[in-house]
Amino acid sequence: MSFPKTTREYYYTKIGSYENLKSREAPLQPPKSFEVLVKTHAVSLQFRDLMVSNGKYPAQLPSELVPCSDMAGEIVAVGEDVKGWKKGDRVCANFAADHVHGDPTPEIQATGHGASAHGVLTQYKVFRPHSLVRIPDHLSFEEASTLPCAALTAYNALWGPVPLKPGDIVLVQGTGGVSIFALQFAVASGAVVIATSSSDEKLKIAQKLGAKHLINYKKKPEWDKEVLGITKGRGVDHVVEVGGAGTLEKSLNAVRYGGWIHTIGFVAGPGNGQDNVILQSIFKALTIRGIQIGSVAQFEAMNRMITANPNVTRPVIDKVFPFEEAVKAYAHLESQAHVGKVVIKVD
The missing domain is CATH 3.40.50.720 (NAD(P)-binding Rossmann-like Domain)
Structure with missing residues (x-):
């Protein structure tokens, strides 16, 4: 099976402003036997992403942070030991990778995408399968990308x-x-x-x-x-x-x-x-x-509620920006002119 060898991603050259976001081609390792590789189709922005950009978010950030926590995409490769997932499954990653159920802990907080851990504003990303949730069938990737944090x-x-x-x-x-x-x-x-x-x-x-x-x-x-x-x-x-x-x-x-x-x-x-x-x-x-977002178990319960009430719960998207205009998407979020969500189309 062939894998993409690189991924185009955004990263911070330094913290202080979203204007410091730059894109680059980064090497991509194939998934290990217990991992899956996901192609990102859409990423939605949060107020938290602005706080991270200006250094006001209370977390220890890794160097050259890849930002953002909320994504929707498609599994393109599955490790040989992974059960329950297959190529082509449409998924979101939970906000904190290890928040599977129950209350958050300091250890769970340390797995929050886009701050303590590298985020999802990248074309491809490897995940542990326990952090993934299936997307409701009636939602587009752009709509589904709004679910992990705000919803x-x-x-x-x-x-x-x-x-x-x-x-x-x-x-x-x-x-x-x-x-x-x-x-x-x-x-x-x-x-x-x-x-x-x-x-x-x-x-x-x-x-x-x-x-x-x-x-x-x-x-x-x-x-x-x-x-x-x-x-x-x-x-x-x-x-x-x-x-x-x-x-x-x-x-x-x-x-x-x-x-x-x-x-x-x-x-x-x-x-x-x-x-x-x-x-x-x-x-x-x-x-x-x-309230500190939620767990995978809550995410799955929420998706059942969304599926049962598709008309009144369809995500409200204010504007979708292309991947090349991620910085403009941040600026639009900061303006507070939006109603609902600001989304970046990655593919």
Whole structure:
């Protein structure tokens, strides 16, 4: 069996800016007996990728890091000892290669693609089979590339220790990748979604995707009071908290007694009133739960849910860039002009 001997990949000449990304032809070793070789078809970008590029992501990075965590591709070679996979299978790699099930650990964190470990912005990559998940048949490679981080984070948030149920009210912040998937998954499950954004145009998209209530937080900066008005003072069951310190105080006000705030990001920047977190969490008996993507087992469960609800859960892609324009894709993500996901077509 013949194997490609090289792969074209992106790497950082130095950390500090995505402008330091360069492409090169790198040698490629054939898979060992317990490995598979995957041809990458598409890669999607995350806010995390911007943090890695500017040196603000809290991880020890290998030199000349190959970036990105989220890919979809096709198996082109299978090691002789590998069971359950064959050439031609369409797959995604899990965000952290060794997070098969259960809670994350420091050892699992060290296998996170695109930061602690080299990532997937490359034409070919060798994987251990336990890190791979089959792509739902109805999704394209571009659509499937959005699943490993954004979709699985949203799924992990809403189906945690107290799973989402029909009739629950979910607050999603903004229209980035995680928030859009959380909106779609909540709608698929019969929940009611309140969506916030600084843009009426983006809110119209959220409405088309099934959001029942819309709040422009530029026009209504006290959006937490708007949420309490919509819920008749009760508050929401789940907050998908992507803003961080800049929005947490209002999320504490907007969540119901005994509710859940799922902390995922910090795109809103610094905020005030953080001394109130402990008091509010006790007073309202609420739970603040940090979300760190998810496991292979959760990924497989999520894909079953996506397959059962194909119309309302189809990934929203803002723009697809060719492989040669990866740096432009980063710039588009940084602009925050997107709704949904930014994807790089590799092949």
